Amino acid sequence: MPYFLKRALFLFPLLLLISLLAFALLKLAPGGPFDKERAPATAEIKRAIEAKYHLDEPWWQQYLRYIGGVMHGDFGPSFKYRNHTVTDIIAQGLPVSVALGGMAFALSLGVGIPLGFWSAARRGQWGDYLGSFLAILAVCVPALVVGPLLVMGLAIHWRLLPVALWTSPAHVILPTLTLGLYFSGRVARLMREGMLATLHEQFITTARAKGLDDTTVLLKHALRIAILPVVSYAGPLLADLLTGSFIVENLFQIPGVGVFMVNSSLNRDYPMVIGLVLLYATLLLGLNLLVDVGYSYLDRRVKYE
Amino acid sequence: MSEAGAVSGQRSAVSESLSPNQRAWRRFRQNRWASACGGFLAVLLGVILLWPGLSSERVAKVMPGFLSAGLHTPNEHSGELFAPPSSQHWFGTDIHGRDIFSRVIYGARVSLLVGAVGACVSLVIGVLWGAAAGYLGGRWDSWLMRVVDVLYSLPSIIFVIVLITTLHGALDKLQSAGKLTVAMRDTAKFVGLFVGLGAVSWLTMARIVRGQVLTLRTRQFVDASRALGATHTQILFRHILPNITGIIIVYLMLLVPAIVLYESFLSYLGLGIQPPQASLGSLIADGAAQINPIRIYWWLLVFPCSVLVSTLLALNFFGDGLRDAFDPRGDR
Numbered sequence: 001m002p003y004f005l006k007r008a009l010f011l012f013p014l015l016l017l018i019s020l021l022a023f024a025l026l027k028l029a030p031g032g033p034f035d036k037e038r039a040p041a042t043a044e045i046k047r048a049i050e051a052k053y054h055l056d057e058p059w060w061q062q063y064l065r066y067i068g069g070v071m072h073g074d075f076g077p078s079f080k081y082r083n084h085t086v087t088d089i090i091a092q093g094l095p096v097s098v099a100l101g102g103m104a105f106a107l108s109l110g111v112g113i114p115l116g117f118w119s120a121a122r123r124g125q126w127g128d129y130l131g132s133f134l135a136i137l138a139v140c141v142p143a144l145v146v147g148p149l150l151v152m153g154l155a156i157h158w159r160l161l162p163v164a165l166w167t168s169p170a171h172v173i174l175p176t177l178t179l180g181l182y183f184s185g186r187v188a189r190l191m192r193e194g195m196l197a198t199l200h201e202q203f204i205t206t207a208r209a210k211g212l213d214d215t216t217v218l219l220k221h222a223l224r225i226a227i228l229p230v231v232s233y234a235g236p237l238l239a240d241l242l243t244g245s246f247i248v249e250n251l252f253q254i255p256g257v258g259v260f261m262v263n264s265s266l267n268r269d270y271p272m273v274i275g276l277v278l279l280y281a282t283l284l285l286g287l288n289l290l291v292d293v294g295y296s297y298l299d300r301r302v303k304y305e
Numbered sequence: 306m307s308e309a310g311a312v313s314g315q316r317s318a319v320s321e322s323l324s325p326n327q328r329a330w331r332r333f334r335q336n337r338w339a340s341a342c343g344g345f346l347a348v349l350l351g352v353i354l355l356w357p358g359l360s361s362e363r364v365a366k367v368m369p370g371f372l373s374a375g376l377h378t379p380n381e382h383s384g385e386l387f388a389p390p391s392s393q394h395w396f397g398t399d400i401h402g403r404d405i406f407s408r409v410i411y412g413a414r415v416s417l418l419v420g421a422v423g424a425c426v427s428l429v430i431g432v433l434w435g436a437a438a439g440y441l442g443g444r445w446d447s448w449l450m451r452v453v454d455v456l457y458s459l460p461s462i463i464f465v466i467v468l469i470t471t472l473h474g475a476l477d478k479l480q481s482a483g484k485l486t487v488a489m490r491d492t493a494k495f496v497g498l499f500v501g502l503g504a505v506s507w508l509t510m511a512r513i514v515r516g517q518v519l520t521l522r523t524r525q526f527v528d529a530s531r532a533l534g535a536t537h538t539q540i541l542f543r544h545i546l547p548n549i550t551g552i553i554i555v556y557l558m559l560l561v562p563a564i565v566l567y568e569s570f571l572s573y574l575g576l577g578i579q580p581p582q583a584s585l586g587s588l589i590a591d592g593a594a595q596i597n598p599i600r601i602y603w604w605l606l607v608f609p610c611s612v613l614v615s616t617l618l619a620l621n622f623f624g625d626g627l628r629d630a631f632d633p634r635g636d637r
């Protein structure tokens with residue numbers, strides 16, 4: 001498929017541009033990575049530290065040096081956690097974030113798709129009102145609301161589940177719920193909209209005219225097209241979830257990479273931020289590409305030139 | 306909306322020849338649930354705007370005792386720390402003995418203000434950007450939209466953090482140099498928060514507006530006005546943009562809750578509203594920080610959470626109702 005090959009090749013300059021933008025943004029902002037530490041005793045020491053991390057060079061030279069390293073698979077040392085390289089930190093945190101994000105993703109699709117499908121199939125009846133209400137309710141309870149309430153109720157008051165940390169299967173439940181609930185509402189809403197739009201189409205009328213029963217029409221004919229909005233939402237959603245969530249990781253003390261995105265930007269830990277930005281952008285762009293491949297598979301009317 | 310209502314609405318719309326916006330408004334009023342949510346929002350706005358007047362001492366004297374006992378200002382410290390809800394403090398008090406009820410009212414006011422102004426900032430950027438891309442078309446279009454694509458793949462939180470920390474640093478320096486008063490600095494931080502939130506939320510608006518302008522640009526009434534000698538600015542602002550106000554308003558209404566949520570996230574990071582001011586998000590973050598296994602201060606979390614959730618619910622239902630009303634298929 002030459003179209004998708006072309007787009008895949010186009011990813012590399014795009015990633016370069018994104019990393020350049022992130023780097024320039026951090027460099028433009030005042031403050032450096034070592035501002036919060038004890039001031040160096042002499043100007044000599046300060047110069048030595050800056051020379052060690054090449055902070056004395058002009059910014060474009062720093063960027064080129066960094067990108068040169070990335071090409072060889074070296075994402076450099078973290079400025080804040082000086083005994084670790086960026087690759088180390090990401091390699092430690094990413095599996096945790098991926099596990100948590102993957103489960104939240106499964107939860108949002110597993111709850112959202114059936115809920116949206118069910119509401120649309122019962123359009124205008126009580127089932128629809130209930131389903132739509134639940135979906136909107138989920139969209140209105142962000143992690144910041146769900147997380148603390150779940151911890152206070154289930155973990156502290158009733159002592160059913162552990163409060164925090166990430167060690168046993170029981171530790172997984174609360175963070176997954178906290179992270180996934182909001183998105184299951186989003187998915188359900190998209191699914192319902194997609195179903196309602198599809199049920200207006202002529203091929204559905206044809207299918208009904210052939211005398212097919214409701215279940216076959218909905219499951220075999222409508223679902224395939226109706227799920228398309230969910231598919232295109234699922235790409236960015238998965239990229240978002242896999243790279244971790246600050247609130248959930250911070251609330252439950254989970255050692256993922258989500259907290260680093262925020263903390264490293266605050267600390268001006270340039271290599272760390274750019275490593276994470278590259279990770280996120282690669283996932284996002286790659287998944288969007290996959291989504292488009294899936295799109296043309298699900299809806300054969302879609303053609304990419 | 307019932308079938309009969311739809312049919313009669315359609316008929317009267319035809320006979321009175323209403324404009325599309327008037328028809329949309331009529332459809333919206335028939336949606337009782339969305340109208341009720343609009344009413345709820347109006348009452349909430351009324352309460353949070355009138356509250357400073359209501360809680361003043363002059364009014365408190367006139368009020369009956371059970372009401373006036375519960376009236377406090379958000380930064381008034383009382384001796385009772387962590388008092389549970391009572392007739393004195395309807396929603397309880399926090400770690401400094403401040404009244405949660407009045408803090409929630411003030412927090413809702415700040416959250417809604419941030420949501421509304423942030424949405425307007427992103428409206429201006431997004432509409433101008435998207436309209437420019439859609440109207441100019443061709444190479445300009447593809448460049449402008451490439452920028453949007455690139456910004457989409459950059460985590461917005463980095464943008465916000467850099468913007469806000471830079472601004473705070475500069476303002477603190479100016480204040481300590483004596484060029485700004487503390488009040489001026491805090492106001493500037495507040496405005497910076499609006500701008501920062503708006504600056505990261507305009508991307509989808511730009512995409513929507515661009516798509517709409519792209520299809521309207523080739524319509525005959527545009528050709529007609531061009532033939533009559535209208536300038537590009539006139540065509541864009543007098544002929545194209547008025548045609549998409551419906552869609553813009555709908556998306557704007559759905560953007561407000563999204564920005565309220567984003568602000569609560571920033572408050573959790575400590576980058577949002579600065580204490581002693583409060584937003585609903587910062588109140589929830591404060592409540593979450595007080596979670597401990599020994600004593601449960603549920604009122605610190607439950608009240609701000611339920612006000613936030615019910616406000617977001619009302620905003621979403623209201624926005625959905627507007628969208629259904631403006632949907633051109635609604636007449637069929």
